[in-house]
Amino acid sequence: MSLRYALLALLTAAPMTGYEASRRFQSSVGHVWHAPDSQIYPELRKMEAEGLLAVEAVEDGGRGEKRYYRPTEAGIAALKAWMETPLKYAPDRDPAHLKAAYFEFASLEAARRTLRDHIEHYEGLLEQWERQIYEVDSGTSQVLSQRLAGRSRAEHDRIAAFKRFAYEGLVARAHAEIAWARSGLRMLDGYSAST
Amino acid sequence: MSLRYALLALLTAAPMTGYEASRRFQSSVGHVWHAPDSQIYPELRKMEAEGLLAVEAVEDGGRGEKRYYRPTEAGIAALKAWMETPLKYAPDRDPAHLKAAYFEFASLEAARRTLRDHIEHYEGLLEQWERQIYEVDSGTSQVLSQRLAGRSRAEHDRIAAFKRFAYEGLVARAHAEIAWARSGLRMLDGYSAST
DNA sequence: CGTCTCATGTAAGGAGTTACATGATTTA
DNA sequence: TAAATCATGTAACTCCTTACATGAGACG
Numbered sequence: 001m002s003l004r005y006a007l008l009a010l011l012t013a014a015p016m017t018g019y020e021a022s023r024r025f026q027s028s029v030g031h032v033w034h035a036p037d038s039q040i041y042p043e044l045r046k047m048e049a050e051g052l053l054a055v056e057a058v059e060d061g062g063r064g065e066k067r068y069y070r071p072t073e074a075g076i077a078a079l080k081a082w083m084e085t086p087l088k089y090a091p092d093r094d095p096a097h098l099k100a101a102y103f104e105f106a107s108l109e110a111a112r113r114t115l116r117d118h119i120e121h122y123e124g125l126l127e128q129w130e131r132q133i134y135e136v137d138s139g140t141s142q143v144l145s146q147r148l149a150g151r152s153r154a155e156h157d158r159i160a161a162f163k164r165f166a167y168e169g170l171v172a173r174a175h176a177e178i179a180w181a182r183s184g185l186r187m188l189d190g191y192s193a194s195t
Numbered sequence: 196m197s198l199r200y201a202l203l204a205l206l207t208a209a210p211m212t213g214y215e216a217s218r219r220f221q222s223s224v225g226h227v228w229h230a231p232d233s234q235i236y237p238e239l240r241k242m243e244a245e246g247l248l249a250v251e252a253v254e255d256g257g258r259g260e261k262r263y264y265r266p267t268e269a270g271i272a273a274l275k276a277w278m279e280t281p282l283k284y285a286p287d288r289d290p291a292h293l294k295a296a297y298f299e300f301a302s303l304e305a306a307r308r309t310l311r312d313h314i315e316h317y318e319g320l321l322e323q324w325e326r327q328i329y330e331v332d333s334g335t336s337q338v339l340s341q342r343l344a345g346r347s348r349a350e351h352d353r354i355a356a357f358k359r360f361a362y363e364g365l366v367a368r369a370h371a372e373i374a375w376a377r378s379g380l381r382m383l384d385g386y387s388a389s390t
Numbered sequence: 391c392g393t394c395t396c397a398t399g400t401a402a403g404g405a406g407t408t409a410c411a412t413g414a415t416t417t418a
Numbered sequence: 419t420a421a422a423t424c425a426t427g428t429a430a431c432t433c434c435t436t437a438c439a440t441g442a443g444a445c446g
Contacts, residue, residue, distance in 0.1 A: 002290045003433085009297045019397045033293045034286030039434065041399055066397080076300075083301035087290050087309060089316050091229030093406095094365075095197045095282050098228045101361035102204045104354045105271075106278035114282060121284050158386060159299045165382060166296035169375040170289075176371040180364040187360060191353060198405085214425045234406065236427055261425080288434095 003043055006033040008052065008071050008079040013147035015056065015070035018044050028143040031132055032166060044069055052078055100184065108192055115188070118181040126174040132167045136160050198238055201228040203247065203266050203274040208342035210251070210265035213239050223338040226327055227361060239264055247273055295379065303387055310383070313376040321369040327362045331355050 006029045010021060022040040035043075047053045052075035056068045071079070096118050103111045135141040137160075144163065148156050201224045205216060217235045230238075242248045247270035251263045266274070291313050298306045330336040332355075339358065343351050 001433085002288070002293055006293055009293075009300070012300075017397075018399085019395095023396095029293070029296070031287065032296055033288050033290075036435075038399075038401095038436085045399095079297075080300050083294065083297070084305045086312055087294065089290075091406095092226065092320075092365075093197070093228050093285075095228075095284075097361045097364055098197055098201055098204075098224070099278065099282065100364065101224070101227055101358050102274075102278070103357040103360075104350070105204070105207075105275050110279045117281055125287070155299070161382060162298040163296050165298075165379055166292045168378075169292055169295065169372070170287075172371045172375055173368065176367045177364070180367055183363075184360055187356060196405085212425075213427085218424095229406095231407075233408085233427075233429095240427095286434095 002033055003035050003039060004047055004052070005079055005082045006035070007040065007043060007047065008075050010143070011053065011069055011071050012076070012079070013143050015068040017066050017068055021069065024143055028141070031128060032170070047075070051075075108188060112185060112188055115181040115184045119178050122174040122177040122181075126171060126178070129167045129170045129174065133164055133171070136163045136167070197228055198230050198234060199242055199247070200274055200277045201230070202235065202238060202242065203270050205338070206248065206264055206266050207271070207274070208338050210263045212261050212263055216264065219338055223336070226323060227365070242270070246270075303383060307380060307383055310376040310379045314373050317369040317372040317376075321366060321373070324362045324365045324369065328359055328366070331358045331362070 006025070007021065010016075010025060010029050016024065018041050021044065022037045025035060025040060044053060048055055048069070051072060053069045054072045056070065057065045058068060059065055096114070099106070099114055100111075106114070132141075136144060139145060144160070148159060151159070201220070202216065205211075205220060205224050211219065213236050216239065217230075217232045220230060220235060239248065243250055243264070246267060248264045249267045251265065252260045253263060254260055291309065294301070294309055295306075301309070327336075331339060334340060339355070343354060346354070
């Protein structure tokens with residue numbers, strides 16, 4: 001259910017075609033809510049049908065038309081309404097911690113490998129998220145610049161601060177995961193030394 | 196796909212009926228991989244059909260029979276094989292951080308409320324997870340005691356250490372989430388003071 | 391001449407959620 | 419006598435994943 005709000009939020013920056021939306025999704029909201037093209041296109045259609053998005057069709061030199069999506073007032077209202085309602089937290093489902101809890105069924109090498117993979121995984125994300133923070137700070141994010149166009153200075157700061165805040169949380173999480181996996185590797189070292 | 200491994204892991208502690216499995220699931224593996232009854236029963240049947248579980252049916256005084264599930268050798272092998280294969284990480288999909296990134300569409304009160312809810316949510320989980328650690332340390336966990344029955348002392352320590360390790364990771368995560376939300380509340384205080 | 395990007399999806403299937411169904415027995 | 423627990427699920431639905439389809443123009 002969050003996908004539609006992620007899309008609405010993205011489209012408030014500027015009207016876009018489905019293609020643009022799915023490209024930019026990945027470089028902005030997608031860091032916090034992933035969705036593949038195959039989900040984005042149908043969802044845009046559905047939102048159009050429900051009156052949350054308006055479409056402006058533009059001729060595109062012989063090869064059909066481009067469909068620019070833009071949130072309607074109902075769309076903006078839906079986004080705001082979602083913001084006012086409490087979140088539903090998805091129940092915990094974490095394969096890495098599940099595996100770790102049952103490492104007695106794994107070989108020592110496999111256990112080490114999964115922890116190293118965990119570190120690598122979160123280091124990759126960390127890099128992404130830190131780059132996002134950098135882009136917010138330096139104003140190099142295209143989506144964010146569009147979003148800020150025509151807003152007051154005070155709004156700029158708030159909007160950027162919120163993005164920064166969200167990414168900071170993810171960065172902190174990545175650090176916690178990496179620290180955890182490292183402590184696990186140390187624990188495993190204790191067991192390999194004794195056998 | 197992890198559900199079946201969570202179930203296999205649970206059933207290695209002792210043979211159980213579907214009902215017992217779904218009760219105990221919630222007080223052990225369920226903290227790390229949630230699943231409702233409606234998913235557990237069919238999955239047990241499927242695993243039985245695939246030869247990963249064996250069933251011993253016991254008469255249950257007039258009202259039918261109880262079906263005790265126990266992992267077969269193939270089941271244990273499947274669990275071990277899963278342990279040796281690298282994890283697939285689910286793409287990021289985090290409604291709390293999504294919301295936070297677009298707080299400009301929320302009222303100040305709603306933003307505060309979502310952060311306070313976030314804190315409350317993770318404080319609840321923290322309590323659960325810390326209780327799990329306590330149960331591991333004090334030997335009060337029934338599932339864990341069954342699992343340890345008939346194993347050597349060295350194995351005891353390892354097995355308990357892995358459980359502890361898994362929960363420590365979750366505890367660390369909860370602390371990180373709480374700290375993040377608190378910092379968000381401070382940020383919002385800055386904005387409410389200035390308006 | 392082939393691959394990349396633009397531009398738009400469909401189709402099949404698995405995983406998870408929510409709500410409901412049934413009937414016995416134990417506990418308050 | 420009502421509610422909780424034991425014991426077992428089914429059914430309908432949404433969400434997400436994976437793989438495939440098509441056809442134009444641009445780039446090397």
